[in-house]
Amino acid sequence: MAHTLIKPDDTWTLWAFLAGWAAVSIYLEQRYKWAAKVTGAIIALLGSLILSNLKIIPTDAPAYDTVWNDVVPLAIPMLLFQANIKKIWNESGKMLIIFLISSVGTVVGVFLGFIALKSYIPDLDKIAAMETGSYIGGGVNFAALAAKFHTPGDMVSSAVVADNLMMAIYFFMLIAIPALSFFRKHFRTPYIDELEKNPPKEKETHAASYWKRKNISLKDIAFTAGSAFVLVAVSFKLADLFHKLIPSGEHVNFFFNLLNGLIGDHYLMLTTITVLAATIFHRFFDNLNGSQELGTYLIYIFFVVIGVPASVPLLIKNAPLLLVFVFIIIIGNLLITFIFGKLFKFSLEEMILASNANAGGPTTAAAMAVAKGWTELIVPILLVGTLGYIIGNYAGSAMGNLLQSMF
Structure with a gap:
């Protein structure tokens, strides 16, 4: 490991950076319009990317492992407390359709990328599973699928680099698209049109307006954190139980391997149990204030961590074609989303x-x-x-098993 100013075992200093830079990213997003346009997530990622490439912070440390192993599992249920399936369908049915169409675009892109590059990139079936989850449910699914398919560490690092760089580039692309005349000419833009007719007068950014102060009691914090810990513990124990009971391995048939991969996986079980709880006990979870705020802050810490391994020299040295692979995925997602979105008259x-x-x-x-x-x-x-947390994990698991069985 290369020498860095902050040592890997300097846990408190690293946590000060992770938690502090996440807070700074949120502050900048809510304080300055330029930062709001970039988004706090990208600022969080870029900060750690720069410091790791300048050899100020290490690319691997126990503090980062804690985020992957403990912080992310706690963040997932907090963010899913509002994932009442009935409510999603009733209030967001239209958005659900275009989201699912976009997810199909990711799967198409992954499959095409795998066919084109499987002879040139080792362990691409495992990476394809990881990227399927990542480009349907976001970076939260990446770690779960990497652990699930036992992807070699050096390929995981290179995949993280390619994934993070491409996501940063893609987010900037999506931010720029509404300003391009081609898209304004060929697609409906009702929300942009309304803003142009009635521009906001407030001085604060939209982020600050959305994340305004709420009445959050000690009971809210206690129930939010307590529920998250209980859901993680129950889900992980159930997943471990099913993993032991259901046979898996090279000499076991495809069905049992698939079943083990679905209900014996920690993250799939966690997201499934949480969504069931949020749907069945929706009154309890609807009355909890602060779960989105706490969960989002934890995810911002995760955004800082995923920027750490994004070493450009590492990408060039180990797996430059991975960047091509994730580019194909993004193009597949973009084309399917925009073609069918136009066909079905989405904005x-x-x-x-x-x-x-x-x-x-x-x-x-x-x-x-x-x-x-x-x-x-x-x-x-x-x-x-x-x-996407659920769909991405299931789709990634299915894609990995499919590619391993077919090729």
Whole structure:
């Protein structure tokens, strides 16, 4: 490991950076319009990317492992407390359709990329599974699928680099699209048109307006955190139990391997149990204030961490074709989303947010909706995007098993 100013075992200093830079990213997004346009998620990622490439912070450390292993599992249920399936369908049915269309675009892109590059990139079937989950449910699914398919560490690092660089580039593309005359000419833009007719007068950014102060009690914090811990513990125990009971391995048939991969996986079980709980006990979870705020802050810490391994020299040295692979995925997602979105008369704003939710998850999509001032789409894309945590993991698992069995 290369020498860095901050040592890997300097846990408190690294946590000070992770938690502090996440807070700074949120502050900048809510304080300055330029930062709101970039989004706090990208600022969080870029900060760690720059420091790791300048050899100030290490690319691997126990503190980062804690984020992957403990912080992310706690963030997932907090963000899914509002994922009442009935509510999502009733309030966001239209957004759900374009989101699912966009998800199909990801699968098409992954399959085409795999066919084109399988002879040139080792372990591409495993990476394809990871990227399917990543580009349907966002980066949260990436770690679960990497662990599930036992992808070699060096390929995981290179895939993270390619994934992060492409996501950053893609988010900037999506931010720029509404300003291009071609898209304004050929697609409906009702929310942009309305903003241009009635520009906001407030000085604060849309992010600050959306994340305004709420009445949050000690009981809210206690129930939010306590529920998250209980859901993680129950889900992981159930997943471990099913993993032991259901046979798997090279000499076991495809069905049992698939079943083990679906209900014996920690993250799939966690998202499924949480969504069931949020749907069945919706009154309890609807009355909890602060779950979205706490979950989003934890995910911002995760955004800081996923920027750490994004070493450009590492990408060039180990797996430059991975960048081509994720580029094909993005193009597949973009083309399917825009072609069928146009065919089914979706607005440009809906298509952009659906594609964003696929690539970066509900938090980045909601952040973009907030930053752009598309306030009517914030809740629908946040609700629909949370399904990506489930769909992405299941789709990634299915894609990995399919490619391993076919090739």
